[in-house]
Amino acid sequence: MPGNERSVDAAVDAHPAVDRVRTALAAAGVDAAIVTLPEAARTARAAAEAIGCAAGQIANSLVFRGEHSGAALLVMTSGAHRVDTARVAALVGEPVGKADAAFVRESTGFVIGGVAPVGHASRLRTLVDRNLLGHAEIWAAAGHPHTVFRLTPEALVRITGGTVADVT
Numbered sequence: 001m002p003g004n005e006r007s008v009d010a011a012v013d014a015h016p017a018v019d020r021v022r023t024a025l026a027a028a029g030v031d032a033a034i035v036t037l038p039e040a041a042r043t044a045r046a047a048a049e050a051i052g053c054a055a056g057q058i059a060n061s062l063v064f065r066g067e068h069s070g071a072a073l074l075v076m077t078s079g080a081h082r083v084d085t086a087r088v089a090a091l092v093g094e095p096v097g098k099a100d101a102a103f104v105r106e107s108t109g110f111v112i113g114g115v116a117p118v119g120h121a122s123r124l125r126t127l128v129d130r131n132l133l134g135h136a137e138i139w140a141a142a143g144h145p146h147t148v149f150r151l152t153p154e155a156l157v158r159i160t161g162g163t164v165a166d167v168t
Helices: 018-029 044-051 087-094 102-110 130-136 152-158
Strands: 032-038 058-066 072-078 096-098 124-130 137-143 147-151 163-165
Touching: 018 032, 018 147, 044 124, 044 137, 058 087, 058 102, 058 163, 072 087, 072 102, 072 130, 072 152, 087 096, 102 147, 124 130, 124 152, 130 163, 137 152, 147 152
Parallel strands: 058 137, 072 124, 124 163
Antiparallel strands: 032 147, 058 072, 058 096, 137 147
């Protein structure tokens, strides 16, 4: 599918969350086409199958909650790996737990499955999985469970202001 243009479903394309991502990407100087998938890609495996890439090229946007601070933390991880929360806790200085759907939506402005690396409701501290750097191109959610966009790992680090770390 990379390089293959799909017709964009007008309702998804006009979704306010997708528009926020498009605006944030443009503001960051990233010229990335937002691609609408025929079905929701709520997992890395589903996204990879729909796109036609390896699961490791999917940049999962996982939101965690600091157990002491209550602060949201975005971890961009390779779809081929699992986040080690003890390692993440050591990196951020407090235990972290998975955030529930309401917290994710409140913190990011996106629903689970559509959390993009940019365009959040508020600025989030972000960690970027070092494993993503081994790919020439990666794919991330674009604000809706049916949308993704392609970028380089270096662009992901730049646009998120993220810290590259071993999180798996």
